[in-house]
Amino acid sequence: MQTFDLAAEGLRKLNATLHAQTASTNQTSWEIVNPKGSHAIAVGLDAPMEVNVKGSTGYYCAGMNKQATVHVHGSAGPGVAENMMSGTVIIDGDASQYAGATGHGGTLIIKGNASSRCGISMKGIDIIVHGNIGHMSAFMAQSGNLVVCGDAGDALGDSLYEARLFVRGNVKSLGADCIEKEMRPEHIELLTELLARGGCDAKPEEFKRYGSARQLYNFKPDNAY
Amino acid sequence: MCGIVGLFIKDKALEPQLGKMLTDMLITMTDRGPDSAGIAIYGDKSAGKAKLTVQSDDSAVAFADLAETLSDRLGAKVSLTRKDTHAVLDVPADQIAQARAALAEIAPGVRVMSSGEAIEIYKEVGLPKDVAARFDVSSMGGTHGIGHTRMATESAVTTMGAHPFNTGPDQCLVHNGSLSNHNSLRRKLRRDGVHIETENDTEVGAAYLTWRMKNGATLGEALESSLVDLDGFFTFVVGTEDGFGVVRDPIACKPAVMAETDQYVAFGSEYRALVNLPGIEDARVWEPEPATVYFWNH
The missing domain is CATH 3.60.20.10 (Aminohydrolase, N-terminal nucleophile (Ntn) domain)
Structure with a gap:
Protein backbone atom coordinates (compact mmCIF):
# COMPACT_ATOMS: atom_id res chain seq x y z
CA MET A 1 0.00 0.00 0.00
CA GLN A 2 1.20 3.51 -0.86
CA THR A 3 0.69 6.32 1.65
CA PHE A 4 0.47 9.94 0.55
CA ASP A 5 0.59 12.83 3.05
CA LEU A 6 -1.46 15.57 1.45
CA ALA A 7 -0.41 18.20 3.99
CA ALA A 8 3.26 17.57 3.19
CA GLU A 9 3.20 16.95 -0.55
CA GLY A 10 0.28 18.95 -1.90
CA LEU A 11 -2.71 18.40 -4.13
CA ARG A 12 -1.11 18.74 -7.57
CA LYS A 13 1.42 16.04 -6.80
CA LEU A 14 -1.28 13.78 -5.38
CA ASN A 15 -3.52 13.98 -8.42
CA ALA A 16 -0.59 13.79 -10.86
CA THR A 17 0.66 10.66 -9.06
CA LEU A 18 -2.75 9.02 -9.17
CA HIS A 19 -3.26 10.00 -12.83
CA ALA A 20 0.06 8.34 -13.71
CA GLN A 21 -1.29 4.93 -12.70
CA THR A 22 -2.29 2.82 -15.68
CA ALA A 23 -4.53 -0.19 -16.04
CA SER A 24 -1.56 -2.47 -15.38
CA THR A 25 -0.25 -0.61 -12.32
CA ASN A 26 1.05 -2.64 -9.39
CA GLN A 27 0.29 0.23 -7.02
CA THR A 28 -3.38 -0.53 -6.65
CA SER A 29 -3.86 0.51 -3.04
CA TRP A 30 -3.44 4.09 -1.80
CA GLU A 31 -3.98 5.84 1.48
CA ILE A 32 -4.24 9.64 1.65
CA VAL A 33 -3.62 11.14 5.07
CA ASN A 34 -4.27 14.72 6.26
CA PRO A 35 -6.96 15.61 3.72
CA LYS A 36 -8.18 18.41 6.07
CA GLY A 37 -11.17 19.32 3.91
CA SER A 38 -9.03 20.06 0.82
CA HIS A 39 -10.71 20.48 -2.56
CA ALA A 40 -10.49 18.22 -5.62
CA ILE A 41 -8.89 15.21 -3.91
CA ALA A 42 -8.54 12.18 -6.23
CA VAL A 43 -10.35 13.71 -9.20
CA GLY A 44 -10.12 12.32 -12.71
CA LEU A 45 -8.80 8.87 -11.77
CA ASP A 46 -8.78 6.27 -14.53
CA ALA A 47 -7.28 3.01 -13.25
CA PRO A 48 -8.53 0.04 -11.24
CA MET A 49 -7.17 1.04 -7.83
CA GLU A 50 -8.44 1.66 -4.34
CA VAL A 51 -7.90 5.04 -2.71
CA ASN A 52 -8.65 5.48 0.99
CA VAL A 53 -8.93 9.09 2.18
CA LYS A 54 -8.40 9.17 5.93
CA GLY A 55 -10.55 12.13 6.94
CA SER A 56 -13.04 14.64 5.54
CA THR A 57 -12.80 16.24 2.11
CA GLY A 58 -13.84 19.59 0.58
CA TYR A 59 -15.33 20.41 -2.80
CA TYR A 60 -15.39 17.93 -5.72
CA CYS A 61 -13.70 14.87 -4.22
CA ALA A 62 -13.51 11.94 -6.70
CA GLY A 63 -15.05 13.95 -9.53
CA MET A 64 -15.02 12.38 -13.02
CA ASN A 65 -13.97 9.05 -11.52
CA LYS A 66 -13.41 6.07 -13.84
CA GLN A 67 -12.70 2.53 -12.62
CA ALA A 68 -11.24 3.50 -9.23
CA THR A 69 -12.73 2.93 -5.80
CA VAL A 70 -12.45 6.06 -3.65
CA HIS A 71 -13.39 5.59 0.01
CA VAL A 72 -13.67 8.73 2.18
CA HIS A 73 -13.31 7.84 5.87
CA GLY A 74 -15.09 11.01 6.92
CA SER A 75 -17.55 13.45 5.35
CA ALA A 76 -17.43 14.98 1.88
CA GLY A 77 -17.99 18.57 0.79
CA PRO A 78 -20.05 19.82 -2.16
CA GLY A 79 -19.99 17.98 -5.49
CA VAL A 80 -18.54 14.63 -4.42
CA ALA A 81 -18.28 12.14 -7.32
CA GLU A 82 -19.58 14.79 -9.70
CA ASN A 83 -19.80 13.48 -13.25
CA MET A 84 -18.53 10.03 -12.27
CA MET A 85 -18.24 7.63 -15.23
CA SER A 86 -17.58 4.27 -13.50
CA GLY A 87 -16.07 2.79 -10.36
CA THR A 88 -17.21 3.25 -6.77
CA VAL A 89 -17.15 6.14 -4.32
CA ILE A 90 -17.95 5.46 -0.65
CA ILE A 91 -18.52 8.20 1.95
CA ASP A 92 -18.54 6.99 5.56
CA GLY A 93 -20.03 10.26 6.88
CA ASP A 94 -22.31 12.85 5.30
CA ALA A 95 -22.12 14.36 1.83
CA SER A 96 -22.80 18.03 1.11
CA GLN A 97 -24.88 19.42 -1.73
CA TYR A 98 -25.06 18.01 -5.27
CA ALA A 99 -23.45 14.66 -4.49
CA GLY A 100 -23.17 12.54 -7.63
CA ALA A 101 -24.39 15.37 -9.85
CA THR A 102 -24.50 14.54 -13.58
CA GLY A 103 -22.92 11.13 -12.94
CA HIS A 104 -22.91 8.82 -15.98
CA GLY A 105 -22.09 5.54 -14.26
CA GLY A 106 -20.57 3.76 -11.29
CA THR A 107 -21.85 3.62 -7.72
CA LEU A 108 -21.87 6.34 -5.05
CA ILE A 109 -22.56 5.05 -1.53
CA ILE A 110 -23.20 7.62 1.23
CA LYS A 111 -23.42 6.04 4.69
CA GLY A 112 -24.64 9.20 6.41
CA ASN A 113 -26.98 11.84 5.01
CA ALA A 114 -26.74 13.70 1.72
CA SER A 115 -27.62 17.37 1.49
CA SER A 116 -29.63 19.26 -1.15
CA ARG A 117 -29.59 18.49 -4.87
CA CYS A 118 -28.27 14.93 -4.46
CA GLY A 119 -28.13 13.28 -7.90
CA ILE A 120 -29.12 16.44 -9.77
CA SER A 121 -29.10 15.70 -13.52
CA MET A 122 -27.82 12.15 -12.92
CA LYS A 123 -27.28 10.26 -16.18
CA GLY A 124 -26.77 6.62 -15.26
CA ILE A 125 -25.01 6.63 -11.89
CA ASP A 126 -26.41 4.59 -8.99
CA ILE A 127 -26.55 6.56 -5.73
CA ILE A 128 -27.29 4.72 -2.49
CA VAL A 129 -27.81 6.82 0.64
CA HIS A 130 -28.14 5.15 4.06
CA GLY A 131 -29.58 8.30 5.67
CA ASN A 132 -31.68 11.22 4.41
CA ILE A 133 -31.37 13.48 1.36
CA GLY A 134 -32.09 17.22 1.10
CA HIS A 135 -34.34 19.32 -1.11
CA MET A 136 -34.34 19.36 -4.94
CA SER A 137 -32.68 15.95 -5.15
CA ALA A 138 -32.71 14.13 -8.51
CA PHE A 139 -33.75 17.37 -10.26
CA MET A 140 -33.89 16.62 -14.01
CA ALA A 141 -32.42 13.18 -13.34
CA GLN A 142 -32.17 11.31 -16.63
CA SER A 143 -31.20 7.74 -15.84
CA GLY A 144 -29.72 5.58 -13.11
CA ASN A 145 -31.04 4.78 -9.64
CA LEU A 146 -31.28 6.80 -6.45
CA VAL A 147 -31.89 4.74 -3.29
CA VAL A 148 -32.66 6.54 -0.01
CA CYS A 149 -33.04 4.51 3.18
CA GLY A 150 -34.17 7.57 5.16
CA ASP A 151 -36.32 10.57 4.20
CA ALA A 152 -36.25 12.89 1.20
CA GLY A 153 -36.63 16.70 1.35
CA ASP A 154 -38.77 19.05 -0.71
CA ALA A 155 -39.32 18.80 -4.46
CA LEU A 156 -37.92 15.30 -5.00
CA GLY A 157 -37.42 14.46 -8.67
CA ASP A 158 -38.56 17.78 -10.12
CA SER A 159 -38.70 17.65 -13.95
CA LEU A 160 -37.54 14.05 -13.81
CA TYR A 161 -36.72 12.01 -16.91
CA GLU A 162 -36.14 8.26 -16.63
CA ALA A 163 -34.13 7.85 -13.41
CA ARG A 164 -35.70 5.55 -10.79
CA LEU A 165 -36.04 6.86 -7.25
CA PHE A 166 -36.55 4.51 -4.28
CA VAL A 167 -37.28 6.05 -0.86
CA ARG A 168 -37.93 4.11 2.35
CA GLY A 169 -38.94 7.02 4.60
CA ASN A 170 -41.06 10.12 4.10
CA VAL A 171 -40.88 12.38 1.09
CA LYS A 172 -41.51 15.98 2.17
CA SER A 173 -42.85 16.88 -1.26
CA LEU A 174 -42.58 15.72 -4.86
CA GLY A 175 -41.35 18.08 -7.56
CA ALA A 176 -43.17 18.86 -10.79
CA ASP A 177 -43.99 15.77 -12.86
CA CYS A 178 -42.66 13.31 -10.25
CA ILE A 179 -45.16 10.69 -9.05
CA GLU A 180 -45.23 7.56 -6.95
CA LYS A 181 -45.21 4.41 -9.08
CA GLU A 182 -46.00 0.79 -8.55
CA MET A 183 -43.23 -1.53 -7.26
CA ARG A 184 -43.27 -4.42 -9.65
CA PRO A 185 -41.19 -7.64 -9.24
CA GLU A 186 -38.45 -6.32 -11.52
CA HIS A 187 -38.07 -3.26 -9.25
CA ILE A 188 -37.84 -5.44 -6.13
CA GLU A 189 -35.15 -7.44 -7.89
CA LEU A 190 -33.24 -4.33 -8.93
CA LEU A 191 -33.53 -2.78 -5.47
CA THR A 192 -32.39 -6.01 -3.78
CA GLU A 193 -29.18 -5.84 -5.78
CA LEU A 194 -28.70 -2.09 -5.11
CA LEU A 195 -29.22 -2.51 -1.34
CA ALA A 196 -26.73 -5.39 -1.28
CA ARG A 197 -24.22 -3.31 -3.26
CA GLY A 198 -24.67 -0.40 -0.85
CA GLY A 199 -24.38 -2.59 2.26
CA CYS A 200 -27.79 -1.41 3.46
CA ASP A 201 -29.69 -3.22 6.17
CA ALA A 202 -33.12 -2.63 4.61
CA LYS A 203 -35.77 -4.67 2.86
CA PRO A 204 -36.79 -3.73 -0.67
CA GLU A 205 -40.47 -4.15 0.25
CA GLU A 206 -40.17 -1.18 2.65
CA PHE A 207 -39.47 1.25 -0.20
CA LYS A 208 -41.68 3.26 -2.49
CA ARG A 209 -40.75 3.96 -6.09
CA TYR A 210 -41.01 7.38 -7.70
CA GLY A 211 -40.62 8.27 -11.35
CA SER A 212 -41.60 10.63 -14.10
CA ALA A 213 -45.26 11.16 -15.02
CA ARG A 214 -43.87 12.07 -18.45
CA GLN A 215 -46.18 15.06 -18.74
CA LEU A 216 -43.37 17.56 -19.38
CA TYR A 217 -41.84 15.67 -22.28
CA ASN A 218 -43.75 17.54 -24.93
CA PHE A 219 -44.57 21.21 -25.06
CA LYS A 220 -48.09 21.99 -24.02
CA PRO A 221 -49.56 25.47 -24.13
CA ASP A 222 -50.94 24.87 -20.63
CA ASN A 223 -47.41 24.68 -19.26
CA ALA A 224 -46.39 28.05 -20.71
CA TYR A 225 -46.51 31.20 -18.64
CA MET B 1 -18.29 33.85 -3.10
CA LYS B 45 -17.72 44.25 29.39
CA SER B 46 -17.28 46.75 32.19
CA ALA B 47 -20.25 47.97 34.20
CA GLY B 48 -21.68 51.28 33.04
CA LYS B 49 -19.38 51.45 30.01
CA ALA B 50 -20.04 51.04 26.33
CA LYS B 51 -17.64 50.77 23.40
CA LEU B 52 -17.69 52.68 20.14
CA THR B 53 -15.30 51.22 17.60
CA VAL B 54 -14.40 53.93 15.09
CA GLN B 55 -12.34 54.06 11.90
CA SER B 56 -10.47 56.75 10.02
CA ASP B 57 -8.27 56.56 6.92
CA ASP B 58 -6.17 59.29 8.57
CA SER B 59 -6.22 57.81 12.04
CA ALA B 60 -3.02 59.40 13.40
CA VAL B 61 -4.54 62.85 12.99
CA ALA B 62 -8.17 61.99 13.58
CA PHE B 63 -7.59 60.09 16.81
CA ALA B 64 -4.88 62.41 18.24
CA ASP B 65 -7.08 64.40 20.60
CA LEU B 66 -10.44 62.70 19.96
CA ALA B 67 -10.78 61.32 23.50
CA GLU B 68 -10.17 64.71 25.10
CA THR B 69 -12.55 66.56 22.78
CA LEU B 70 -15.25 63.95 23.27
CA SER B 71 -14.72 63.96 27.08
CA ASP B 72 -15.21 67.73 27.11
CA ARG B 73 -18.37 67.53 25.05
CA LEU B 74 -19.91 64.77 27.17
CA GLY B 75 -18.64 66.05 30.50
CA ALA B 76 -17.48 62.51 31.26
CA LYS B 77 -14.29 60.56 30.88
CA VAL B 78 -13.78 58.91 27.48
CA SER B 79 -10.72 56.77 26.83
CA LEU B 80 -9.37 55.74 23.44
CA THR B 81 -7.42 52.61 22.47
CA ARG B 82 -6.02 52.84 18.95
CA LYS B 83 -5.41 49.84 16.70
CA ASP B 84 -4.13 50.85 13.27
CA THR B 85 -7.00 52.59 11.41
CA HIS B 86 -9.47 51.74 14.17
CA ALA B 87 -9.91 52.86 17.76
CA VAL B 88 -12.14 51.76 20.60
CA LEU B 89 -13.72 54.61 22.57
CA ASP B 90 -14.88 53.72 26.08
CA VAL B 91 -17.84 55.94 26.88
CA PRO B 92 -20.45 55.93 29.66
CA ALA B 93 -23.18 53.47 28.60
CA ASP B 94 -25.97 55.99 29.19
CA GLN B 95 -24.31 58.55 26.93
CA ILE B 96 -23.76 56.39 23.86
CA ALA B 97 -26.30 58.26 21.73
CA GLN B 98 -24.86 61.66 22.70
CA ALA B 99 -21.37 60.36 21.99
CA ARG B 100 -22.36 59.30 18.45
CA ALA B 101 -24.05 62.64 17.81
CA ALA B 102 -21.02 64.54 19.13
CA LEU B 103 -18.64 62.42 17.01
CA ALA B 104 -20.55 63.27 13.84
CA GLU B 105 -20.00 66.96 14.65
CA ILE B 106 -16.47 67.08 15.96
CA ALA B 107 -14.96 64.38 13.73
CA PRO B 108 -17.13 63.98 10.62
CA GLY B 109 -14.47 61.90 8.85
CA VAL B 110 -14.49 59.30 11.62
CA ARG B 111 -16.81 56.37 10.92
CA VAL B 112 -18.50 54.24 13.53
CA MET B 113 -17.88 50.54 12.93
CA SER B 114 -19.80 49.27 15.94
CA SER B 115 -21.43 50.27 19.17
CA GLY B 116 -22.32 48.18 22.19
CA GLU B 117 -21.09 46.95 25.55
CA ALA B 118 -19.12 43.95 24.31
CA ILE B 119 -18.74 44.21 20.52
CA GLU B 120 -15.72 45.53 18.63
CA ILE B 121 -15.67 45.42 14.81
CA TYR B 122 -12.46 45.70 12.81
CA LYS B 123 -12.55 45.59 9.02
CA GLU B 124 -10.37 46.76 6.17
CA VAL B 125 -9.49 46.16 2.54
CA GLY B 126 -6.69 43.63 2.01
CA LEU B 127 -5.81 40.00 2.44
CA PRO B 128 -7.31 38.42 5.56
CA LYS B 129 -3.87 37.64 6.99
CA ASP B 130 -2.83 41.30 6.63
CA VAL B 131 -6.07 42.65 8.04
CA ALA B 132 -5.86 40.28 11.03
CA ALA B 133 -2.23 41.29 11.62
CA ARG B 134 -2.96 45.05 11.45
CA PHE B 135 -5.46 44.75 14.28
CA ASP B 136 -3.56 42.02 16.14
CA VAL B 137 -6.75 39.96 16.23
CA SER B 138 -4.88 36.87 17.42
CA SER B 139 -4.13 38.51 20.77
CA MET B 140 -7.81 39.22 21.50
Missing part, protein backbone atom coordinates in the same frame (compact mmCIF):
# COMPACT_ATOMS: atom_id res chain seq x y z
CA CYS B 2 -17.26 34.95 0.39
CA GLY B 3 -16.01 33.17 3.48
CA ILE B 4 -17.60 33.20 6.91
CA VAL B 5 -16.19 31.87 10.17
CA GLY B 6 -17.69 32.00 13.62
CA LEU B 7 -16.79 30.69 17.04
CA PHE B 8 -18.91 30.55 20.18
CA ILE B 9 -16.90 29.48 23.21
CA LYS B 10 -18.53 27.26 25.82
CA ASP B 11 -15.42 26.37 27.83
CA LYS B 12 -14.13 29.51 29.57
CA ALA B 13 -10.58 28.15 29.43
CA LEU B 14 -10.63 28.73 25.65
CA GLU B 15 -11.77 32.39 25.84
CA PRO B 16 -8.25 33.88 25.82
CA GLN B 17 -7.57 32.01 22.56
CA LEU B 18 -10.68 33.19 20.71
CA GLY B 19 -8.80 35.70 18.53
CA LYS B 20 -6.06 33.23 17.73
CA MET B 21 -8.48 30.50 16.67
CA LEU B 22 -10.64 32.91 14.66
CA THR B 23 -7.60 34.34 12.88
CA ASP B 24 -6.52 30.86 11.80
CA MET B 25 -10.05 30.12 10.54
CA LEU B 26 -10.25 33.48 8.75
CA ILE B 27 -6.95 33.03 6.91
CA THR B 28 -8.01 29.55 5.75
CA MET B 29 -10.98 31.22 4.03
CA THR B 30 -8.75 33.64 2.06
CA ASP B 31 -9.42 32.03 -1.32
CA ARG B 32 -13.16 32.51 -0.80
CA GLY B 33 -12.64 36.25 -0.25
CA PRO B 34 -9.25 37.86 -0.77
CA ASP B 35 -10.28 41.51 -1.23
CA SER B 36 -11.24 42.54 2.30
CA ALA B 37 -11.75 41.02 5.72
CA GLY B 38 -13.38 41.87 9.00
CA ILE B 39 -14.01 40.52 12.42
CA ALA B 40 -16.52 41.17 15.19
CA ILE B 41 -15.26 40.14 18.56
CA TYR B 42 -17.24 40.09 21.79
CA GLY B 43 -14.85 40.76 24.64
CA ASP B 44 -14.89 42.08 28.18
CA GLY B 141 -9.84 37.14 23.90
CA GLY B 142 -13.59 36.98 24.16
CA THR B 143 -16.71 34.87 24.46
CA HIS B 144 -17.58 34.67 20.76
CA GLY B 145 -16.68 36.21 17.43
CA ILE B 146 -17.49 36.27 13.73
CA GLY B 147 -15.14 36.79 10.79
CA HIS B 148 -15.69 37.42 7.09
CA THR B 149 -13.54 37.32 3.98
CA ARG B 150 -15.06 39.23 1.08
CA MET B 151 -15.11 38.62 -2.67
CA ALA B 152 -17.14 41.62 -3.79
CA THR B 153 -19.92 41.13 -6.32
CA GLU B 154 -22.52 43.83 -5.60
CA SER B 155 -20.52 46.94 -4.73
CA ALA B 156 -17.05 48.46 -4.53
CA VAL B 157 -14.16 47.07 -2.50
CA THR B 158 -14.01 49.61 0.34
CA THR B 159 -13.71 49.57 4.11
CA MET B 160 -17.40 50.36 4.47
CA GLY B 161 -18.30 47.61 2.00
CA ALA B 162 -16.46 45.03 4.12
CA HIS B 163 -18.31 42.91 6.67
CA PRO B 164 -19.38 42.62 9.52
CA PHE B 165 -22.09 45.28 9.58
CA ASN B 166 -23.29 46.61 12.91
CA THR B 167 -27.08 46.25 12.94
CA GLY B 168 -27.90 47.47 16.44
CA PRO B 169 -26.30 47.65 19.89
CA ASP B 170 -23.96 44.66 20.17
CA GLN B 171 -25.38 43.14 16.98
CA CYS B 172 -23.70 42.44 13.68
CA LEU B 173 -24.30 40.66 10.40
CA VAL B 174 -22.05 38.91 7.89
CA HIS B 175 -23.25 37.56 4.57
CA ASN B 176 -22.20 35.10 1.90
CA GLY B 177 -24.30 35.50 -1.22
CA SER B 178 -25.97 38.32 -3.09
CA LEU B 179 -29.30 40.04 -2.57
CA SER B 180 -31.18 40.87 -5.76
CA ASN B 181 -33.84 43.22 -4.35
CA HIS B 182 -31.46 45.47 -2.40
CA ASN B 183 -32.08 48.57 -4.52
CA SER B 184 -35.84 48.59 -4.04
CA LEU B 185 -35.50 47.65 -0.38
CA ARG B 186 -32.92 50.43 0.16
CA ARG B 187 -35.35 53.00 -1.29
CA LYS B 188 -38.14 51.71 0.94
CA LEU B 189 -35.98 51.78 4.08
CA ARG B 190 -34.63 55.26 3.27
CA ARG B 191 -38.20 56.52 2.90
CA ASP B 192 -38.76 55.21 6.42
CA GLY B 193 -35.80 57.26 7.63
CA VAL B 194 -33.23 54.45 7.87
CA HIS B 195 -29.65 55.62 7.27
CA ILE B 196 -27.89 53.49 4.63
CA GLU B 197 -24.44 54.63 3.69
CA THR B 198 -23.29 52.52 0.72
CA GLU B 199 -24.57 50.74 -2.39
CA ASN B 200 -23.74 47.43 -0.73
CA ASP B 201 -26.42 44.71 -0.66
CA THR B 202 -25.46 43.34 2.75
CA GLU B 203 -25.72 46.77 4.34
CA VAL B 204 -29.34 46.78 3.19
CA GLY B 205 -29.81 43.35 4.78
CA ALA B 206 -28.30 44.70 8.02
CA ALA B 207 -30.44 47.86 7.86
CA TYR B 208 -33.49 45.70 7.23
CA LEU B 209 -32.87 43.68 10.41
CA THR B 210 -32.26 46.89 12.42
CA TRP B 211 -35.47 48.41 11.03
CA ARG B 212 -37.52 45.31 11.87
CA MET B 213 -36.16 45.28 15.42
CA LYS B 214 -36.85 49.01 15.87
CA ASN B 215 -40.44 48.17 14.99
CA GLY B 216 -40.68 45.63 17.75
CA ALA B 217 -39.37 42.36 16.28
CA THR B 218 -36.87 40.22 18.14
CA LEU B 219 -33.72 39.30 16.25
CA GLY B 220 -35.15 35.81 15.71
CA GLU B 221 -38.35 37.28 14.29
CA ALA B 222 -36.39 39.70 12.10
CA LEU B 223 -34.38 36.78 10.68
CA GLU B 224 -37.57 34.78 10.07
CA SER B 225 -39.10 37.67 8.14
CA SER B 226 -35.87 38.16 6.15
CA LEU B 227 -36.67 34.80 4.55
CA VAL B 228 -39.80 36.42 3.12
CA ASP B 229 -38.62 39.96 2.37
CA LEU B 230 -35.09 39.41 1.05
CA ASP B 231 -34.72 38.02 -2.44
CA GLY B 232 -31.45 36.42 -3.42
CA PHE B 233 -28.85 34.07 -2.06
CA PHE B 234 -27.70 34.27 1.50
CA THR B 235 -26.08 32.49 4.32
CA PHE B 236 -26.21 34.97 7.20
CA VAL B 237 -24.40 34.74 10.49
CA VAL B 238 -25.49 37.27 13.11
CA GLY B 239 -23.69 38.15 16.32
CA THR B 240 -25.51 39.24 19.46
CA GLU B 241 -24.32 40.32 22.91
CA ASP B 242 -24.47 36.77 24.19
CA GLY B 243 -24.25 34.50 21.17
CA PHE B 244 -24.66 34.00 17.47
CA GLY B 245 -27.28 32.87 14.99
CA VAL B 246 -27.27 31.33 11.52
CA VAL B 247 -29.86 31.41 8.74
CA ARG B 248 -29.69 30.26 5.11
CA ASP B 249 -32.08 31.08 2.29
CA PRO B 250 -34.48 28.31 1.19
CA ILE B 251 -32.33 27.32 -1.82
CA ALA B 252 -29.23 27.09 0.40
CA CYS B 253 -26.60 27.00 -2.32
CA LYS B 254 -24.19 29.10 -0.22
CA PRO B 255 -22.26 26.58 1.85
CA ALA B 256 -22.27 26.28 5.62
CA VAL B 257 -20.79 23.76 8.03
CA MET B 258 -21.23 23.71 11.79
CA ALA B 259 -19.28 21.82 14.45
CA GLU B 260 -20.08 21.45 18.12
CA THR B 261 -18.13 20.01 21.02
CA ASP B 262 -18.35 20.50 24.81
CA GLN B 263 -15.92 23.40 24.35
CA TYR B 264 -17.37 25.40 21.44
CA VAL B 265 -19.80 25.82 18.56
CA ALA B 266 -18.05 26.72 15.31
CA PHE B 267 -19.26 27.90 11.92
CA GLY B 268 -17.35 27.76 8.65
CA SER B 269 -18.23 28.27 4.99
CA GLU B 270 -16.21 25.11 4.49
CA TYR B 271 -14.99 22.30 6.71
CA ARG B 272 -11.43 23.43 5.90
CA ALA B 273 -11.93 26.41 8.21
CA LEU B 274 -12.59 24.10 11.16
CA VAL B 275 -9.84 21.49 10.79
CA ASN B 276 -7.43 22.99 13.31
CA LEU B 277 -9.95 23.45 16.12
CA PRO B 278 -9.27 21.34 19.22
CA GLY B 279 -11.15 18.03 19.24
CA ILE B 280 -12.61 18.55 15.76
CA GLU B 281 -12.14 14.83 15.00
CA ASP B 282 -14.78 13.98 17.58
CA ALA B 283 -17.03 17.02 17.07
CA ARG B 284 -20.60 16.74 15.85
CA VAL B 285 -20.34 18.20 12.34
CA TRP B 286 -23.42 19.07 10.27
CA GLU B 287 -24.89 21.41 7.70
CA PRO B 288 -27.51 23.88 8.91
CA GLU B 289 -30.88 23.28 7.22
CA PRO B 290 -32.22 25.79 4.69
CA ALA B 291 -34.76 28.41 5.83
CA THR B 292 -34.15 27.54 9.47
CA VAL B 293 -33.00 29.99 12.15
CA TYR B 294 -30.40 28.66 14.60
CA PHE B 295 -29.18 30.40 17.77
CA TRP B 296 -26.60 29.71 20.43
CA ASN B 297 -26.61 31.81 23.60
CA HIS B 298 -24.57 32.02 26.77
